[in-house]
Amino acid sequence: MKVCGFTFIRNAIKYDYPIVEAISSILPICDKFVVAVGNSEDKTLELIQNISPEKLEIIETVWDDSLREGGRVLALETDKAFQHISQDYDWCFYIQGDEVVHEKYLPVIKNAMKEHLHNTKIDGLLFKYLHFYGSYDYVGESFKWYRNEIRVVRNNKNIFSYRDAQGFRKDNNKKLKVAPINAYIYHYGWVKDPRAMQKKQEDFNKLWHDDEWLDKNIIKAEEFDYSNIDILKKFKGTHPMQMQARIERINWKFDYDLSLNKMKFKDKLKKFFSNLGWDIGQYKNYKL
Numbered sequence: 001m002k003v004c005g006f007t008f009i010r011n012a013i014k015y016d017y018p019i020v021e022a023i024s025s026i027l028p029i030c031d032k033f034v035v036a037v038g039n040s041e042d043k044t045l046e047l048i049q050n051i052s053p054e055k056l057e058i059i060e061t062v063w064d065d066s067l068r069e070g071g072r073v074l075a076l077e078t079d080k081a082f083q084h085i086s087q088d089y090d091w092c093f094y095i096q097g098d099e100v101v102h103e104k105y106l107p108v109i110k111n112a113m114k115e116h117l118h119n120t121k122i123d124g125l126l127f128k129y130l131h132f133y134g135s136y137d138y139v140g141e142s143f144k145w146y147r148n149e150i151r152v153v154r155n156n157k158n159i160f161s162y163r164d165a166q167g168f169r170k171d172n173n174k175k176l177k178v179a180p181i182n183a184y185i186y187h188y189g190w191v192k193d194p195r196a197m198q199k200k201q202e203d204f205n206k207l208w209h210d211d212e213w214l215d216k217n218i219i220k221a222e223e224f225d226y227s228n229i230d231i232l233k234k235f236k237g238t239h240p241m242q243m244q245a246r247i248e249r250i251n252w253k254f255d256y257d258l259s260l261n262k263m264k265f266k267d268k269l270k271k272f273f274s275n276l277g278w279d280i281g282q283y284k285n286y287k288l
Contacts, residue, residue: 010038071164078161194223
């Protein structure tokens with residue numbers, strides 16, 4: 001069994017992405033790793049070149065900045081990396097620049113790959129998610145956060161990145177058939193210095209919306225306001241070892257009143273039924 005990791009990145013330093021931690025977290029179970037490095041305003045290319053050169057293959061890309069609808073450019077960059085993987089690999093492990101896998105899940109993931117290697121009915125593996133917010137101590141609890149997504153896919157070039165690169169589809173826009181596994185992706189996209197987060201919000205929304213929308217909906221400020229959130233819970237586990245140095249460097253403070261609940265009524269209903277084991281109204285870009 002051969003496994004190739006893949007991802008895309010641009011301006012990792014400017015927007016403070018934990019891309020080194022992301023790639024390093026799954027390298028132990030990857031035989032090779034393909035990174036599509038976009039045209040950056042910082043030293044992202046040099047940063048990636050210093051990660052395990054014996055395993056990494058870098059392709060330099062140019063983003064189409066004219067694509068400003070639905071985050072489509074992110075899917076196109078994902079596809080560039082995926083299509084570059086040669087056919088001698090069985091599984092392809094996708095990870096985004098703000099996602100990290102805890103080392104305790106690597107044996108679980110590898111065993112699942114082996115278990116389903118020859119079951120061609122399975123297109124990919126479905127992961128659970130923890131979405132950190134504000135600091136490394138809190139995770140999103142409401143249904144605005146997706147609970148599951150595909151991160152390992154079979155090396156089938158009919159598979160493609162869907163919408164804004166959140167998940168995958170195949171052939172004529174068919175959902176992938178997946179096997180759920182007991183492993184989490186730790187998503188750190190909403191844990192940054194408030195100044196870096198504000199800059200990211202102002203710039204990255206250009207990938208989804210036009211200038212008129214940005215002027216109406218994105219507040220111009222020095223720092224991002226983390227207090228505008230519906231509900232969080234305290235994280236009681238441990239972070240991946242790859243994240244420890246970054247966590248120790250944190251230079252801002254975020255405190256949250258756990259008694260607050262700003263969830264909409266429909267989301268409260270979803271949570272109620274979810275606690276009973278019924279996933280009502282949950283977005284599912286896959287078939288179990």
